Amino acid sequence: MHRPLSTTTVNRLVLLAPAALALYLYLNLFTFLGTPFLLNGDQVYFWLYGLRMLHGERAYLDFFQFLPPGIDLVFFAAFKALGPRVWVTNLVVFVLGAALSLLCFRLASRVMARSPALLATALFVSLVYGRLLNATHHWFSVLLILSAVAVAIERRTMVRIVVAGALLGLASFFTQSHGVAAAGALAVFLAWEGFAGRGSWRSLLTKEAALVAGFVAALAAATAPYLIAVGPRTLWDLQFTFVTKFMVQAVGTPWLGLPEAPTWRRLPAMAPYFVVYGVLAFTYPAVFVACRRDRQHGTPGERSGVRLLGLVGLFLLVEVLFSPNWLRLYCISMPAVILFVWWLARTRSAAPALGLLWIVAVGLAFAQTWSRQSQNTTLGDFRGGRVATPRQANAKLRWVSDHTTAHEYFYQAPWPGLYIPLDLRDPAYLDAVSLVQAVRPDDLARTIRDLDQKQVRYVLWSPVLDRYNPNSWGSTQLAPLREYLHARYERVCTFPDRDEIWQRRQHGWQQTGALTPK
16 A cells, blocks of 8 residues: 655655756756757747847847847846856756746645645656756746746735736746736736635725736836837837737647647657646646635645636636647646646545656656667767767758858858857848748848848758748748849758758858768
């Protein structure tokens, strides 16, 4: 028979947890001897924006951006303090993961005992964060949102409500919609609490006003420099009009944003996605039903904490479902993971079920770490530091490194992943182009002018961008860039992944090295 862990054992596990977390994150971000793995994901765009800021460029004016610049400023600050090196990007992912994990444990501890709270944290780290290892803007926004929940979950004094509102305002400085959705959830919770406690209308309206004041003050203070620099009309056009007109439809994908269509053959590899999706779909209805049926379970503080966490998680889920994407759903899943363990701990079969979840969490952590450390990588020394990459990626990095110099303008059209490891500069207003994302004609024309005026020597191109599809925004709108590339450049290198290097046709430059990488 499964016995619950003793208090002494739980305390020891809690003390060991930070060291285990640090080791897990380290071994998934660095080789055993300390060489950083070159990461992927949409965070590479924000590395580039931070780098461009480091070179004195301005968001919205010198390079295209449709998000608030909070994430750009994080990487700018990291590069300013430590240098634009690959290991710095991995360090940001490490610190972010540690902060999210500690916050997860703190929130879970407010609604349940320390043993299941530790389990919820382990599940979040291994099932969710360890799958991504991506310092995307969604994570920073969620970190601030759940910090606001941590402030408000104990007591709802005026000071705490103002601080929570300010944190939610800063969350909207990273992702426009997340902070607004969470503020709506907190406003609903305050109203529910006021009516349930039969408080006065004046007290309720005062608290709601404090929440709004904190939110608006923090967001206005963070946004003010950009409002002054580019004007409210341009900022609204990029952060709201462009997003609602183009990005919502373009980024949302079939099958609720899964990375690929589910098939029987792919089922084992896609099982973690189904688990996270299932937890999100099941948890909130189950939790609210449980709260309604058993109003005497736990202390009043625990019950109100569950409701607050559930409302915030539910509002974030509804907001993301307007344009579902697996990465977004993963990033807002922490409240669901916590509350799923809370719900499970109250069932009759809690002990064996929680024991099974411990096996799953620890097994996933070991499997991910073993896979990362045993993968076939090649170590290479580049201008952005020593890095571990797959062999094909290393060959591409080596060729571009050998044919360019530090701070040289280089346009990587399909994906901006080479700028940090090779210390190159992006010359164009559009950091990259894609067939699935709409391109405004004026932005593309400015990008072509940038390439021409700066006499960019090399362009990395993908033949995928040459495909014509009349139903694709990017396919039809990229025609001027394709025509410019073929008129002014010639293909000099093709890599095994079919990416191509095009060199500018201009007298005085001589080709060096082989036309194809070894």
